[in-house]
Amino acid sequence: xxxxxxxxxxxxxxxxxxxxxxxxxxxxxxxxxxxxxxxxxxxxxxxxxxxxxxxxxxxxxxxxxxxxxxxxxxxxxxxxxxxxxxxxxxxxxxxxxxxxxxxxxxxxxxxxxxxxxxxxxxxxxxxxxxxxxxxxxxxxxxxxxxxxxxxxxxxxxxxxxxxxxxxxxxxxxxxxxxxxxxxxxxxxxxxxxxxxxxxxxxxxxxxxxxxxxxxxxxxxxxxxxxxxxxxxxxxxxxxxxxxxxxxxxxxxxxxxxxxxxxxxxxxxxxxxxxxxxxxxxxxxxxxxxxxxxxxxxxxxxxxxxxxxxxxxxxxxxxxxxxxxxxxxxxxxxxxxxxxxxxxxxxxxxxxxxxxxxxxxxxxxxxxxxxxxxxxxxxxxxxxxxxxxxxxxxxxxxxxxxxxxxxxxxxxxxxxxxxxxxxxxxxxxxxxxxxxxxxxxxxxxxxxxxxxxxxxxxxxxxxxxxxxxxxxxxxxxxxxxxxxxxxxxxxxxxxxxxxxxxxxxxxxxxxxxxxxxxxxxxxxxxxxxxxxxxxxxxxxxxxxxxxxxxxxxxxxxxxxxxxxxxxxxxxxxxxxxxxxxxxxx
Ligand code: ARG
Numbered sequence: 001x002x003x004x005x006x007x008x009x010x011x012x013x014x015x016x017x018x019x020x021x022x023x024x025x026x027x028x029x030x031x032x033x034x035x036x037x038x039x040x041x042x043x044x045x046x047x048x049x050x051x052x053x054x055x056x057x058x059x060x061x062x063x064x065x066x067x068x069x070x071x072x073x074x075x076x077x078x079x080x081x082x083x084x085x086x087x088x089x090x091x092x093x094x095x096x097x098x099x100x101x102x103x104x105x106x107x108x109x110x111x112x113x114x115x116x117x118x119x120x121x122x123x124x125x126x127x128x129x130x131x132x133x134x135x136x137x138x139x140x141x142x143x144x145x146x147x148x149x150x151x152x153x154x155x156x157x158x159x160x161x162x163x164x165x166x167x168x169x170x171x172x173x174x175x176x177x178x179x180x181x182x183x184x185x186x187x188x189x190x191x192x193x194x195x196x197x198x199x200x201x202x203x204x205x206x207x208x209x210x211x212x213x214x215x216x217x218x219x220x221x222x223x224x225x226x227x228x229x230x231x232x233x234x235x236x237x238x239x240x241x242x243x244x245x246x247x248x249x250x251x252x253x254x255x256x257x258x259x260x261x262x263x264x265x266x267x268x269x270x271x272x273x274x275x276x277x278x279x280x281x282x283x284x285x286x287x288x289x290x291x292x293x294x295x296x297x298x299x300x301x302x303x304x305x306x307x308x309x310x311x312x313x314x315x316x317x318x319x320x321x322x323x324x325x326x327x328x329x330x331x332x333x334x335x336x337x338x339x340x341x342x343x344x345x346x347x348x349x350x351x352x353x354x355x356x357x358x359x360x361x362x363x364x365x366x367x368x369x370x371x372x373x374x375x376x377x378x379x380x381x382x383x384x385x386x387x388x389x390x391x392x393x394x395x396x397x398x399x400x401x402x403x404x405x406x407x408x409x410x411x412x413x414x415x416x417x418x419x420x421x422x423x424x425x426x427x428x429x430x431x432x433x434x435x436x437x438x439x440x441x442x443x444x445x446x447x448x449x450x451x452x453x454x455x456x457x458x459x460x461x462x463x464x465x466x467x468x469x470x471x472x473x474x475x476x477x478x479x480x481x482x483x484x485x486x487x488x489x490x491x492x493x494x495x496x497x498x499x500x501x502x503x504x505x506x507x508x509x510x511x512x513x514x515x516x517x518x519x520x521x522x523x524x525x526x527x528x529x530x531x532x533x534x535x536x537x538x539x540x541x542x543x544x545x546x547x548x549x550x551x552x553x554x555x556x557x558x559x560x561x562x563x564x565x566x567x568x569x570x571x572x573x574x575x576x577x578x579x580x581x582x583x584x
Pocket of ligand 1: 125127128129130165166167321324339340341
């Protein structure tokens with residue numbers, strides 16, 4: 001007996017087929033299979049109710065007719081009717097065992113999941129900071145959420161292109177180059193380049209404010225840069241290279257590797273086509289010297305134009321994002337585009353995507369799926385945007401360092417006897433994981449409160465709690481003298497005690513959680529599953545001793561330990577976390 005990876009979609013197919021036999025399919029019957037309240041079963045098909053209401057039939061009788069057609073499922077499921085016409089399915093222990101035997105490794109979980117987007121190509125635009133500036137907390141959220149989304153999509157079978165869409169072509173370069181040429185402090189550049197660029201930008205900015213002649217000079221520097229002046233391009237390139245190297249340190253710590261870094265400057269020579277085509281198709285029109293797109297059908301964008309070229313003739317964020325969308329569709333032939341930024345860019349992307357849809361339709365270009373994945377702001381415990389104590393912006397490096405240091409304190413207080421080097425190594429993993437997980441454990445749409453004590457704790461829905469569960473299971477195997485990577489579990493039997501069964505049922509819900517997280521592009525659905533799984537494991541572990549003399553009992557409990565480890569690790573890896581610790 002071998003069960004499908006995703007039991008819910010298997011049941012969906014079976015109920016659909018039963019309904020078709022009864023002649024309900026043409027009349028719009030939908031199975032509506034979902035995860036059930038564990039008290040009722042594993043899955044529930046609710047479709048009979050809505051259908052019977054519509055057709056003025058008795059829902060319970062209809063549900064019973066469907067159940068009568070589901071005879072083939074009786075081997076694996078207890079099927080029962082509940083309430084006014086819900087059909088409940090509960091996996092039998094032998095079926096649970098069959099599932100656990102098939103999905104015995106991260107690799108097999110992935111091959112089970114990988115079909116949904118098989119053969120598709122998706123591009124994910126994330127992190128995407130601006131050069132010559134510090135990366136801020138928003139870019140960290142984008143990096144963490146974006147990376148998890150990339151991994152979820154890959155798991156579902158897609159080919160993913162990770163693109164860091166660097167902001168490297170802004171108007172800030174006029175003032176910056178002006179100041180760079182006059183006020184550069186080479187020692188400061190060496191010590192902390194981003195700091196020095198920020199100082200130079202501020203110097204350029206205040207000089208330009210104080211003296212109109214400076215402002216003109218700065219504008220000319222920008223014009224020269226955009227026209228390809230060699231000296232200015234060299235300064236610009238230095239600034240970008242140095243910035244990227246600083247960003248790279250953060251990406252290394254987060255385990256992020258981009259496939260492409262096509263920043264705004266890359267699209268500089270591709271915006272003319274955008275102007276031409278949008279004008280040619282009648283979508284764009286001149287307005288006070290600028291080129292704009294209105295969306296007459298939209299409540300706000302009928303009046304508020306999407307400015308795609310500024311009145312001074314310069315390209316802007318909109319022009320470069322339009323060129324970017326076309327390039328992704330034509331060059332990478334993507335099936336889907338995802339851009340991850342904070343919610344304040346919602347209007348920009350709504351106008352962008354409205355424009356792209358009309359433009360591609362007019363030109364007969366193949367339209368990829370377009371997603372803007374947004375997230376809320378990061379606030380301090382006072383509810384205000386996160387700042388340093390003196391009101392400055394938080395340096396990400398300092399933030400990750402503090403997380404690591406606090407994790408070191410936590411690990412040391414729990415395990416004062418571990419060697420110092422090991423405590424440091426564990427803290428490196430737990431620190432970064434805590435920052436990532438704090439973000440991924442909550443719905444990305446909400447603002448999130450950055451609270452160290454909640455984030456780095458062994459209690460609650462935290463990285464440390466889950467990593468502790470991982471380490472604890474590893475130590476069960478170590479103490480039993482078994483290799484956790486490949487324990488001998490071939491003759492394990494079906495779960496028996498209530499706690500064994502509850503844990504096995506929870507394990508079988510992994511596909512649902514992954515699918516929900518992937519389809520909604522919301523990783524917290526997966527986090528929630530992992531947290532609940534770890535809780536179910538604790539309950540099991542407290543109730544049922546694993547290393548007992550009876551070889552049959554021992555084998556079936558070790559199987560549950562092993563599959564919990566596999567699933568926790570697979571899930572944490574999908575979220576972008578490292579799990580390579582032996583004990584904690
Ligand atoms: N550089 C932008 C910022 O810091 C984010 C870019 C996001 N990607 C895009 N294609 N617009 O806000």
